Amino acid sequence: MKLNDFEQYVDDIIVERGRQYYQEKRIGDIDNQQDNRYVIAVTGSDDYLVVVQLDEQEAIVEAGCNCPYTGGPYCKHMVAALLALREEEVQTVAAKRVSSEKKAGTVLPVKTSLREQLKSGLSCQPKEKLINLLLDIAENDLTIADEIKAEFSSGSDEKEKWIRLMRRYIEQAEDDDGFISYRNCQRAVEGAYKVVARARRACDEQEYELAVDLALCVMCEMTGMLESADDSAGDVSTVIYEVQDVLVQITDTVPPGPEAEKCFLKILHEADQRRYHNWSEWRMDLLHFCIAVIQNPRQREQFEQYLKKISLKMEEKDQDAFFREYESEAIALLQYELIDKFDGKKAAVDFLYAHRNFSRFRELAIQEALAVQDYAKAEMLALEGEENDHKLPGLIIKWKEFRAEVYRLTKQLDKMREVGRELALSGNFTYYQKLKSMYEPAEWVQIYPGILVEFAKQSGYINDNYTSAIIEEQEWEKLLEYVQKNPHRIVEFYRPLLTKYPEQVYELFKEEILQDAARSSKRSHYKNICSRLRLLVKIGGNRIAADLVKHLTFEYMRRPAFYEELKNVKVK
Template sequence: MNPSNPNTASRSSEIDLHTILSNQNKEELIKIILDLSDDYPDIEKLLLFKYTPQKDEISTAKKLITASINGAKRKGFIDWRQVGPALQGADLTLQKAQVKVEKGEWESAVLLALAVMPPVVKMLNFSDDSNGSIGDVMNWAIRTIDDAVTTSLPNLNDKEKKGLFDAIIKEALKAHYDGWSDWRYALLKTCTNYSPAKDLRIKLEKQLESLQSGPESTWHDRYEKTQIKLLQFEIIERCDGADRAERFIYENILESEFREKAIALELGKGDYKKVIQLCLDGEEANKEYRGLVHKWKEYRYQAYEMIGDIEQQKQLARELLFKNEFSYYLKLKELYLPNEWNVVLNKIVDDFNKMDYQPSVYLSILKEENLTAELLAYCQSNIRSIIDLYPYIIKDYLEEVNELFTKYIEYSAEEATDRKKYRTVCSIIKTYKKACGTIHSHKLIGELREKYKRRPAFIEELGKIR
C-alpha cells in the first residue's frame, strides 16, 4: 500500500472504522449514535426520517421539512443563499418518495410528495427564490405524484384508487394555490387518470365546474378558465372517444389552445384547406397578440407547403422573414429559380435598408450572401458592430476596417473614466490587433499613451497588451 496515495488512505480509514464499529456491542453502538446526534442535530433528524416506521413516516417527513425551513429563516425571511438549505427536508422526502415509486409503494409515495407541497409553496411568501429552487421542488413533487399514479393504475383496487384521488384533489383545492394555480391544475390533471371510474369522474367534473364559476374580469381569470377547459377536454378524450373530443375542440375554438389542437387534428387528417382557414381566423381573432399571430402564420405556411401553393409560400415567407425569422429566408430562396433570385435579393436588401432599425436577420442575410459592401455600410452606421463583423469584410476592405477600429477605440478611450472601462478599451485593441496586425495596433497604443499620459491606470492597462 502506498501511504502517499490519498485514495488508499481513505479506503484504509473506512476499513478501520468498519472494523472498529464491528467490534462494538449493541449498547456501545447506540451510545456512539446518540453522542453524535447530540453534537450534530441534523444527524438525529436524518436517522429518524430514514428509519421511522411506515405508520409515522408522513408526520416525521412534515417535521423534517418544517425544521429545514424554520432553520433557514432569518428574522422571518429566507435569503436566496439559504433557500437550498431550507429545501433540504423537502429534497430528502422526495428522494424517499421516488424510491417508494420504484418499490411499488405508490400510496406512500403520493402521500410523501403531497406532504412536501404545502410548506414549500408557502415559502414563496417569505423567501427570495431568485434561482427558482422552490418551483423546481414543487414540479418534482408533482412529477413524483404523477409517476406514482400512472404506474399504480393497473395494480390498485377501486378503494385504493379512490383514496389517492381524494388525497390529491383535497390538496389541489386548498387556498395556498390561489396565487399559484398552475400547480393546482397540475394536480387536477393527475386526477384525470382516475376519470374512467364513473364516480370519480363525476366528482372531478363537479370540482372543475365549481372552479369555472368564478369571475372572468382579468387576464388571469380567463387563463384559469382555459386551464379548466383543457382538463375537461382531457377527461372527454380519455373517456368519450375521438368524435366527442373533436366536438369539444370546436366548441372552444376561440381559445388559442383549442385552435392549435384543431390545427393539429386537421393536419393529421390532411385537410390543409381547413388548416389554412383555421389559421386565417386565428390571425384575425388574435390580431392584438403578435406571438399567436406568428404561430398561426407558421402553421399556415406549413399547409401551403403541403398543398404546393408556391405563390402563397413566397408571400408568407417574405412576411415572416421581415419578422426576423431567418429560416424563412432560406425557404424563400428555394422557391425561386437561380436566375430570378438576384432581383428578389436586391429588393429584400433595399426594403431592409429603408427601415429605421435593421433586425439581426438583415445581417444574417448579408453574411449568407457575402454582401461585403452592405456589411461595411452597416458597420459605418453602427461602429460598434465592427468587432463582430470585421471577419466578413476585412478581405475586401482592410483600410476601411482599420479606420473603423481606430475611430471606435479613440471614441471608447475618450469615454473611459475608470479601470473597468480602460480594460474594455484594451479588449477592443486586442481584437483590433488580431484583425489588422501588430504594427497598426502598436502605433495606436503609442498615440493613446501620449494622449492619456495623465491617466496612470489607463497607461498600466495598455502596458498589459501583448
C-alpha cells in the first residue's frame, strides 16, 4: 500500500470521513522525525497523534493512531493525516521538479488528481450547462437528487431535506422484508455521514440550533435502524460516535444565552425518548452533553428532576443486577458532574467518597487522594476495593496497581515488591518485568525461581508468562523441557533453542510434523506442514526434512493434494 493509492485499501466511509477532516483543515504540524517517519497531529473530539513510516518508494510500512477507534485497521484521523502527508510530499516533489526544470530548461507534465481534472474542466463551463448536467444526473439517481435538495435548502425545511436523504440510503439498503443485512449496513449509513458533515459545518458557522437538530435526527434514525439491521460490524455505532463528536463541538463552543438553552432543551428532550430504552449508554451520553450547557439553577433543577424520573423508572424495570448497577453508577456520575460544576471541589470530593461503592467513583477518589498527596487515604480506598471486589479480577488488578503507585510515591520498597509479586502472578508479563526492576541482579536470582514455580502451576493463556519468564532469564534447559512436553509450540520457540540444542530442535520439528500430518485433511493444512518442512531445511535440518518428505510421500500417497505440495519442498 503506497501513499499515492492508500484509499483503495481503506473502507470508503472511513476515507470519506478522513477526507472531510482533511478538508476542514484539522491537521496540525507534520513532524518529519527521521528516516521517513512522520508524527502528525489531528484534531477530532480530542487531539490525536498519527505515526506514519514510509519506505524509499513511499510505501506505507507502518501507520497508527492513538485514538480509541477499534472498528478496523485505519481510522479517519489516519486517512486525514495520510492525505496531508501526500499533499506535502507532492509539493516537495513539485518544488524539486521546478528547480531541476529551471536548471535544465525543460518543462515536464505534472500529474493531477481526478478532482483537480474535473475542477479544471467544469470551471470554464457556462452556468446553464452545469445546471443541465446536474439535472440530468439527478433525474437518473434519486439519491443525488435528494442530496442536491438538502445541500441547497435553507430555513425551516432544511432539516427535513437531510432526513429524507438519510432515509433514502436506508431504504436502498433494505431487503424485501425491510431488513438491512451485514453487507448492506455500511451503505445504509452513508446518508447519516452526510448529515453529520452538515451538522459540523452548521456548528462551524455558529448555527448551533440547526447543528443540534441535525445531530439528534441522526441519533433518532440510527437507533431506529438498529431494530431491523445487522450491525455486527459496528457501522451504526461508529456513526453515533461521530454524532457525539459533533455534540462535543457544539457544547464546547455555543455561547451562554438563548441558543445554549435551546441546545439544552433539545438534547434533554431527545434523551427522554423511548427509543433509548435499550440503549442506556447513549441516553447517558446525551445527558452528559446536557450538563455542559446548563447555565442556571432553574435548568439544573429541571435536569435533576429528570434524573429522579429515570431513577424511578429504572427501579420499576425488570433488569438483572449488572445492568441495574451500571445505570445507577451512570446516574450518580451525572450527579457528580453537576456538583463539581456548581457546588465546588469539596462538595464533589465528598460526593465521590460517599459513592465509592461504585468502581468508577472509587477510582476517581483514589486519583484525588493521590493528587493531594493523601497517600494513607489512597491506600485505604485501594485495599477496601480489593476486599469488596474480590470476585472481579480486573478490578482487583486495578486496585493493586493503585497500591503499587502509593508505595512507589512513599518509597515503601518491601510493600512495592509484595504487591508487585501479586500483580506478576495475575497474568500480565509486564508486571513481572516491573518486579524484576525492583531488585538488584544478585537479589533477583534468589527470587525468580519461586515465581517460575508459580507460573508453571498456572494453566491456559496465562501460562505464557512461564515461557516469557524462562526466556527473560535465559533458562534454556527449562524452555527445552517445556517444548518437549508441548511440541506444537516448537515453531514459536526454536530460535533461542537452536544454538544449544540443534538435534533436539530437529526432532521436535519431526514429531510435530508427523502428528500434524496424521490429523490433516485439507490442502491448507498440507501447505502449513510443507512450510514447516522448508523451515526445517532452512535452520539446518535438511537430512531429517528429506527423510520426512520420503516418509510422508509414501504414507499419504492416496492424498493427491498432499503429494503435490510435498513435491514442491526442495531438500538435498
